[in-house]
Amino acid sequence: MNIVGVDLGGTFVKVGLVDSLNGKIKRKTEIETQVTSGKDSVLKRIAEAIQKITAGENYIAVGIGSPGSIDKKRGIVRFSPNFPDWNNYPLGPELSRILNKSVFIENDANSFVLGEKWFGAGQGYEHIVALTLGTGVGGGVISHNILITGSNGIGGELGHVIINPQGPLCGCGNHGCLEAYASATGIIRMAKEKRKKFPDSEIFKANEITAKSVFDAAKNGDRLANKIINEVVEALAIGITGFIHTFNPSVIIIGGGISRAGDILFKPLRERVEELVMPSFKNSYKILQSPLVENAGILGAASIVLQRIGKRD
Amino acid sequence: MNIVGVDLGGTFVKVGLVDSLNGKIKRKTEIETQVTSGKDSVLKRIAEAIQKITAGENYIAVGIGSPGSIDKKRGIVRFSPNFPDWNNYPLGPELSRILNKSVFIENDANSFVLGEKWFGAGQGYEHIVALTLGTGVGGGVISHNILITGSNGIGGELGHVIINPQGPLCGCGNHGCLEAYASATGIIRMAKEKRKKFPDSEIFKANEITAKSVFDAAKNGDRLANKIINEVVEALAIGITGFIHTFNPSVIIIGGGISRAGDILFKPLRERVEELVMPSFKNSYKILQSPLVENAGILGAASIVLQRIGKRD
Known part of the structure; x- marks a missing residue:
């Protein structure tokens, strides 16, 4: 149909x-x-x-x-x-x-x-956590085959889970939300903050700093770019570990523009999450890149x- | 029946x-x-x-x-x-x-x-987050009237959501889990760590440091005890804010031995959570003490x- x-x-x-x-x-x-x-x-x-x-x-x-x-x-x-x-x-x-x-x-x-459940990487699963990493960080959860939206339908705000109370200010007014790190906004902020310390970074060669230019520079071995990606990975790993402990999902699916960075993001992320989850959760989940683009x-x-x-x- | x-x-x-x-x-x-x-x-x-x-x-x-x-x-x-x-x-x-x-x-x-849903403070609600604060921190979630247990039935480990990656070591091996602060174990650890700086605290007058003795001392105005409770409240507030953003629950119910501290815990906790939640979540929930004891x-x-x-x- x-x-x-x-x-x-x-x-x-x-x-x-x-x-x-x-x-x-x-x-x-x-x-x-x-x-x-x-x-x-x-x-x-x-x-x-x-x-x-x-x-x-x-x-x-x-x-x-x-x-x-x-x-x-x-x-x-x-x-x-x-x-x-x-x-x-x-x-x-x-x-x-x-x-x-x-x-x-x-x-x-x-x-x-x-979309991931019906047409993407979530097909066949009843327990899915999804994150979209774009300008901000969006979240969506299917648990026991039900879309978790909560009493007023406004749940699933996974981008505004605080993962570091000493962290940078987020657009929502709190400090250290996942969105403050794992979004284009967060990545650009980190690059700007470190500009004085890394003036020669490839990141600053283009007219405009973008999340893509940071990932591209990292692939070329740029030190600042790799430092920033480490921060993004650490923040995502802490957030995702919490979501795994909370929802015990079969898959965590990551989409949005930043997910297209591919292995340079996903490889260290998978390793770090597997380090952080409690023993009973090890190997209980997969972290997948959204195929829907x-x-x-x-x-x-x-x-x-x-x-x-x-x-x- | x-x-x-x-x-x-x-x-x-x-x-x-x-x-x-x-x-x-x-x-x-x-x-x-x-x-x-x-x-x-x-x-x-x-x-x-x-x-x-x-x-x-x-x-x-x-x-x-x-x-x-x-x-x-x-x-x-x-x-x-x-x-x-x-x-x-x-x-x-x-x-x-x-x-x-x-x-x-x-x-x-x-x-x-x-138990809270059928006989306690959760009666009539379909969206409930519950925490038991005892030796450790236990968690349970009912969302859309379904008990959230996940793909292998091991979800709901809300005590092992990381709320401060620079925080103290938790029994699970990670740093800064909610359990590392908001449990009897965490409270006793904080008291011991600060003993040198606050040798005259009322907490150390008894033979044994317990969570109850810390709350009792706080009620008497003891400085160290109040500092510890501030840390417990801040950790719980960060964790609960994340659970509110994730589940949009109607009620958050807190039980376990530590919940019996009553107002000295719940009053600042309610204030701090309401500060931390995003505007659309304000007044969307209640934080209640478990009545089941x-x-x-x-x-x-x-x-x-x-x-x-x-x-x-």
Whole structure:
């Protein structure tokens, strides 16, 4: 069967028509979000994009992965930092009215773990912890086959678990959250802080410091870059060890732009986590790189529908 | 209906006949565990204790809260640190054979959260995080009404979430676990470490340093005792903030010997957690002291049965 997945971002909205049996994206399109045009305009253009890619094809429902705090039962965006006029916006019901289809919404980090479960590295597992390492750190947990969202649906904020109370200030106001280390923001901050001590680092040769330039420099043996990656790995290892002790998951799946660094991140991370976990947890889990890459958003959004209806055919 | 709850400890086994409708313990008894007598002897004496307190009364099943790693599906104690000859011992099936009743087993920290849900401060809630602060720190989580035990049934080890990687060595081999601060072991360690600097502290007036003597001294204004409690509170607040961000629970319930310190622990803890949680989580939870006190073990064990059969009458 076909499902529409909508990956709602602050800059772009990606819309895809997904074959739920194999996760193939039959058609997709991308529009600019243009938040400042107002929510009615954004809604109208999302609906048009869906109508365009589904022309002549049947589909059963729409899933939307949205940033922010979501009331999943009622399909309402409670608030979303980059969408200032969307407070308590009934995005689901409004879109459903235009399209005459069911619309399901989840927070985008939660839809990421669903995408991994239905189409990615989490297939066949009932206990999955997922992290997206991008500008920030998003988290999503499936435990006992249930998406863990908590009493108000706002759980799974794994990026804001404090892993070092003496650590750097995080955007949330606390010190030493996982996000303060294992995000592009954290990596760039660390590079800037150490610039005086390592003025000749390859990191500073380009116009702009990015997480990618740090990983690239590390692969070339750059000392500062490797120091930064050690910090990222240590922070991730401490956080993931806690998640393993808490959830006893079968797999920990890491996605987002930073995950594409590959072995230079995953090899030391796997070693360090295996050192840190308690004996009974050793070899009880795998740490995997998300295979979904640029389709993670659309497939995650489509998976919201599969998770709610509990089947794929 | 009646249920038998068995609280299996390293020193004592408490056995109670519980009325599941109101959590009243109709009869109870306590026997010495005598682990060194061998598992067959312990089993036989547990069975006799159950037969004694249930004489003339019908009961539907037995729940056992056991330390260690439990295979709940098969009723097997995989291993338990204080029960060296119990590796892979089929405690459930063996006891079931003697009594001709169903026997359900859970890890004791998990049975604690179940006891709170069915008979304690967690009644009516579907999202509960529970901590027992004793010699160590035990954890149990109910999320979306499901006991979170993970893929091998060993999750919920909230005492071994690392909250400060520069912190003191924990019994598990890592540094700065929650247990290294918020347990009797951690409190006594902190007192001993600071003895030279605070030789006149009231804590050292008694023959033995205990967690209780530290809390008592703090209530009398003792400086060192208050410093230690500040550390306990800070560690618990960091850990609990992480659990709130992860699970978005309705209630966090704290039991175990240290919880009996009462307001001197709970008041600063509530204030500090509310400071640390992100804005969307403020006022989303309550931190409660376990009301079950010395019956927590038996009621928790009885609750294992209720959780498995999903009802209390």
